[in-house]
């Protein structure tokens with residue numbers, strides 16, 4: 330199942346670019362970020378963009394199993410390797426051969442198992458429990474964690490040598506509160522998705538004031554929490570109650586729980602960027618990515634052109650040269666983007 334990686338923030342755009350760059354390299358990757366930020370979505374996107382997408386995608390949650398079981402899950406065992414091993418069992422390294430092995434919650438892997446994993450990464454070989462024979466494996470290792478592995482190394486909970494082996498490429502996904510501009514497109518995407526999934530229900534897009542609150546909220550559970558809120562709305566059908574619930578979950582204020590600066594200016598920028606003003610806020614359908622790109626581009630162009638004009642004392646031909654556009658285009662942009670000369674010029 331492939332979920333698209335929705336988002337317009339620098340963080341998500343950079344990750345999309347990185348996915349393209351690394352998908353056919355086979356380099357080990359660690360994806361880190363808080364719970365619910367989309368680590369598994371990124372892993373799936375990496376797999377689906379890679380030449381290995383026709384081969385197996387095997388996931389192991391390193392936090393879910395006690396040490397002994399995790400070891401036998403990963404490496405497999407021979408019949409009779411331990412009490413209860415009635416059948417030979419293939420390990421995930423064997424099952425993932427040619428494809429991807431996703432080691433979720435790698436930060437929770439027991440220390441002693443970490444050295445076994447390191448051995449596989451170094452040699453490409455592993456030995457099932459109770460076997461004499463080393464098996465070869467060609468797996469692309471993608472690992473995810475919500476731990477700060479550098480901190481874990483200091484505390485001797487994570488092996489430094491394994492860290493460097495795994496962490497050839499690091500992808501850090503920011504928490505949602507650090508990329509609030511992703512909130513409107515995520516809401517839009519999931520409202521559409523859930524509306525078609527739950528055919529008999531109607532999910533209306535949040536109106537302006539609700540949307541503002543959803544953008545302001547600090548989302549400790551990140552995208553997963555956002556999904557849950559939208560599902561809750563599907564059942565309750567009342568935004569007021571849900572927003573109240575979010576407030577109650579915090580300290581009575583929707584913002585600043587994570588010690589972030591007040592996002593008021595940022596929120597109003599996002600509202601503006603997505604055209605979510607009170608007139609059309611209830612109709613998120615009306616925005617398109619194309620329009621959004623144009624708006625964002627206009628903004629940047631306006632800033633850059635104003636800056637260069639300012640620095641050249643509004644010498645338009647000099648400014649056009651610096652901007653590497655024709656004089657005519659510059660004049661066209663000055664009027665199209667409503668760039669005003671300072672008083673006296």
Ligand SMILES: Nc1ncnc2c1ncn2[C@@H]1O[C@H](COP(=O)(O)OP(=O)(O)OP(=O)(O)O)[C@@H](O)[C@H]1O
Pocket residue numbers: 332333334335336362363364365366367368369370371475552553556
């Ligand atoms: N950028 C995104 N676009 C679309 N859906 C997303 C995005 N990020 C997260 N999601 C959705 O949010 C949910 C949580 O994402 P995911 O399971 O990838 O998070 P995670 O970082 O692996 O969390 P955990 O640390 O709890 O395992 C999933 O249903 C996923 O599809």
Ligand SMILES: [Mg+2]
Pocket residue numbers: 368369433473
């Ligand atoms: Mg996950």
